Amino acid sequence: MSDPGTAHPPLRSAGSLAGTVAGLVVLVVGVAAGRVDVVLLGVPLLVASLWTRVPSAGGVAQVAVEHAEAPTGRVGYRIRLEPPPSAEALHVRVVLSTGRRRDLVVAPGARELVGSAPTWHTGPVAVATVGHRVLGEDAVWAGPPVGPVRLRRVVLPQRVELDGPLPLPPRLTGLTGLHASVRLGDGGELHDINPFVPGDRLRRIDWRATARLRRGPGDLYVRRTTAQSDATVVIAVDTRDEVSDHVATWTTPAGLVERTTSLDLAREAASSLAAAYVHAGDQVAFHDLADQGRVVPPGAGRRHLDRVRRAAAGMVATGLWTPRLRAPVVARGALVYLVGTHLDDTTSELATTWFLAGHRVVLVDVLPHLDRHDLDAREAVATQLLEGERAERIDGLRDLGIGVLDWRRSGFDADRTGSLRGLVRAGRGHR
Amino acid sequence: MSRAPSPFPATGPAVPAFVVRAVTVLLSVGLAVLVMPPQPAVACAIGALIGAVWPWTAAEWVVIAALAVGQLARGLPGPGDVSFHVLLLGVPLLHALAARSRLWPPLARVELRALGRPGLRLLGGQVVLQILATAALWLFGAGSATYPVAGVVAVAGLVGAGFVARRSVRGATAGRR
Numbered sequence: 170m171s172d173p174g175t176a177h178p179p180l181r182s183a184g185s186l187a188g189t190v191a192g193l194v195v196l197v198v199g200v201a202a203g204r205v206d207v208v209l210l211g212v213p214l215l216v217a218s219l220w221t222r223v224p225s226a227g228g229v230a231q232v233a234v235e236h237a238e239a240p241t242g243r244v245g246y247r248i249r250l251e252p253p254p255s256a257e258a259l260h261v262r263v264v265l266s267t268g269r270r271r272d273l274v275v276a277p278g279a280r281e282l283v284g285s286a287p288t289w290h291t292g293p294v295a296v297a298t299v300g301h302r303v304l305g306e307d308a309v310w311a312g313p314p315v316g317p318v319r320l321r322r323v324v325l326p327q328r329v330e331l332d333g334p335l336p337l338p339p340r341l342t343g344l345t346g347l348h349a350s351v352r353l354g355d356g357g358e359l360h361d362i363n364p365f366v367p368g369d370r371l372r373r374i375d376w377r378a379t380a381r382l383r384r385g386p387g388d389l390y391v392r393r394t395t396a397q398s399d400a401t402v403v404i405a406v407d408t409r410d411e412v413s414d415h416v417a418t419w420t421t422p423a424g425l426v427e428r429t430t431s432l433d434l435a436r437e438a439a440s441s442l443a444a445a446y447v448h449a450g451d452q453v454a455f456h457d458l459a460d461q462g463r464v465v466p467p468g469a470g471r472r473h474l475d476r477v478r479r480a481a482a483g484m485v486a487t488g489l490w491t492p493r494l495r496a497p498v499v500a501r502g503a504l505v506y507l508v509g510t511h512l513d514d515t516t517s518e519l520a521t522t523w524f525l526a527g528h529r530v531v532l533v534d535v536l537p538h539l540d541r542h543d544l545d546a547r548e549a550v551a552t553q554l555l556e557g558e559r560a561e562r563i564d565g566l567r568d569l570g571i572g573v574l575d576w577r578r579s580g581f582d583a584d585r586t587g588s589l590r591g592l593v594r595a596g597r598g599h600r
Numbered sequence: 601m602s603r604a605p606s607p608f609p610a611t612g613p614a615v616p617a618f619v620v621r622a623v624t625v626l627l628s629v630g631l632a633v634l635v636m637p638p639q640p641a642v643a644c645a646i647g648a649l650i651g652a653v654w655p656w657t658a659a660e661w662v663v664i665a666a667l668a669v670g671q672l673a674r675g676l677p678g679p680g681d682v683s684f685h686v687l688l689l690g691v692p693l694l695h696a697l698a699a700r701s702r703l704w705p706p707l708a709r710v711e712l713r714a715l716g717r718p719g720l721r722l723l724g725g726q727v728v729l730q731i732l733a734t735a736a737l738w739l740f741g742a743g744s745a746t747y748p749v750a751g752v753v754a755v756a757g758l759v760g761a762g763f764v765a766r767r768s769v770r771g772a773t774a775g776r777r
Binding site: 183195246267272273277284287306 | 604608609612658660661662664668671677684696698703704705709710711714718721725729732733736737740741
C-alpha cells in the first residue's frame with residue numbers, strides 16, 4: 170500500500186500556468202483595444218486555470234497490489250485504487266518483471282485493475298511494480314509521483330518426473346529405507362542359510378533347511394536377509410552467477426529478461442532431484458554454496474520435500490564473484506549433486522575434494538546452450554576459449570570418475586532420465 | 601491464430617494519449633485556417649505541431665493566444681457570427697486538451713471514461729459562455745449603438761461576480777461543516 174504521509178503536496182501544473190498567462194495576455198490586449206470579443210476569448214482561459222483551487226495537502230491515492238488468480242504459466246496481480254475525491258483522473262504506471270511498462274490514465278473512483286503476466290523465470294519475481302500520480306480537475310494541479318508498490322512472488326519451478334532407477338551413493342547409511350543393502354539385517358531379500366549362532370533370533374530358524382542340512386541333533390540353520398537402507402543425497406547449488414543463453418548480454422541485466430537462465434534450470438534440477446529421492450524413501454539435504462544461510466539438513470518425507478523446494482525456489486544469484494567456496498559439511502557416504510554453470514575451477518575443486526573423500530559426486534550442468542549472436546570477433550574468440558576450458562574441465566572430472574548430468578534444455582525429459590540411467594549403470598555396486 | 605492475452609490490466613475503452621495530441625494539432629490548424637490569413641495560419645500550425653511533439657515548450661498556448669489576439673484583425677463580430685462562436689468553443693477546448701495531454705505520457709492509454717466529467721464541465725461552461733457572448737455581442741458588438749468599452753467592463757464585472765459568488769458559496773459550505 171502506498172504511504173500518503175511521505176508525499177509532497179500537489180503542485181499547480183505548467184499547463185494551468187501557461188493558460189493563466191495566455192488568458193491574461195488576451196484579456197489585457199482586449200481591454201486595451203476595447204474589443205469585447207477578444208475579452209470574451211480570454212475569460213474562459215483564466216476561468217479554466219484559476220477556478221479550481223490547488224489542495225494544500227493530500228493529492229495522493231491509496232494503491233495496493235495483491236495476488237490474483239491466473240491461468241497456468243502466468244502470475245496474476247490485482248491493483249486496488251482509491252483516489253482522493255478531488256481527483257479528475259489517476260495516472261498509473263505498471264512495470265512488469267520483464268521490464269515492459271504501460272501508463273494508464275483511468276477515471277476516478279475506487280476500483281480494481283486485474284492483469285496476469287507470463288512467467289519467464291522461477292524463484293523470487295517482482296510480478297508488478299505500480300506507481301501513480303493524481304491529476305486534479307481541469308488539469309490545474311497534479312500530485313507528486315508516488316510509489317513504487319511491488320508485488321513479489323516466489324514462483325516454484327516445474328518438477329521434471331525422473332522415471333526409473335536413480336544413482337545411489339557408494340555407502341547406504343541408516344537402518345531403514347527402500348534400498349537393499351549388502352549388510353545383513355532385517356527387511357531385505359534372502360542372503361544365505363547359515364548355522365545358528367548365539368544372537369540369532371529363533372523365528373529365523375529355517376526348519377526345512379535344518380532337516381536337510383543338519384549333521385547332528387543340535388544343528389540348526391537360520392535364514393539370513395539383507396538389511397534395507399536409505400541413501401543420503403546432498404544437492405549443492407552454486408548461485409554465484411546467473412546467465413542466459415545469449416552471451417552478448419552477459420554483462421547487462423537486460424540479458425536475463427525473457428530468457429531461461431542457468432538459475433531457472435538449477436531450481437528445476439534441485440527441485441526435481443529432491444522430489445525423486447524423497448519419493449524413493451531417501452534423505453535429501455540442500456546447500457546454497459554462495460549463501461551459507463540457505464541450508465536444509467538431511468531429512469525425508471513430504472514436509473521436508475516442501476522445505477527443500479522452497480529453499481531451492483528462493484535462490485537468487487549473489488553476484489559475488491569469489492574464487493573460493495567453503496565446502497559445506499556433507500554426511501558420510503552421501504551422494505552429492507553439484508549444480509552450477511561450472512564456468513570456473515571452483516566447483517570442480519569442490520567436486521574433486523568430495524570425490525577423494527569417498528563421496529559419489531555427480532556434476533549437474535545447467536549452463537544453457539550458448540547463443541553467439543551479436544558477438545564481435547574478440548568476444549567470439551573469448552567465448553570459444555571459455556567453452557573449451559569448461560569442456561576440458563568437465564572431461565577431466567569425468568575421467569576421474571565423477572558423473573555428469575546435462576540438465577540443459579533438450580526439450581525432452583526422457584533425455585535426463587536416460588542420463589540418470591547411464592549414471593546408475595556406471596555406479597553399480599554400493600555397499 | 602489467437603493472440604496471447606496482454607500482460608497489462610484491462611481498463612474500459614481507451615485511446616492512446618498521442619491521439620489526443622494529434623486532435624489538438626488538428627483543432628489548432630482548423631481554427632487557424634478559419635480565422636487567420638494563410639501565412640499566420642501556417643505559423644500557428646507549425647506552433648501547434650511543436651507544442652504536440654515538445655509539450656514543455658508551451659507552444660500550444662502561444663498558438664491559443666495568437667488565435668485569440670488574431671481576432672483583432674477580423675473586426676468586431678455581430679451576435680450571429682458563427683466563426684466567432686466556433687472560436688469561442690475552440691479556444692477553451694484547445695486549452696483543456698493541451699493542459700491534459702501535457703500531463704499524460706504520449707503512449708499512455710487514456711480511458712474514455714476519464715474524459716467524461718471534464719467534457720461535461722466544458723460543455724456546461726460553454727453553455728454559459730455562449731449565452732454571455734451572444735448577449736455581449738448583441739449589446740456591444742458590430743452594429744450596436746453602445747460604446748464597446750462598456751461591454752468589456754460588463755463582461756469583466758460578470759466574471760468577477762462569478763468568482764466572488766463561488767468563493768462565498770465555498771465559505772458558507774465550509775462554515776456549515
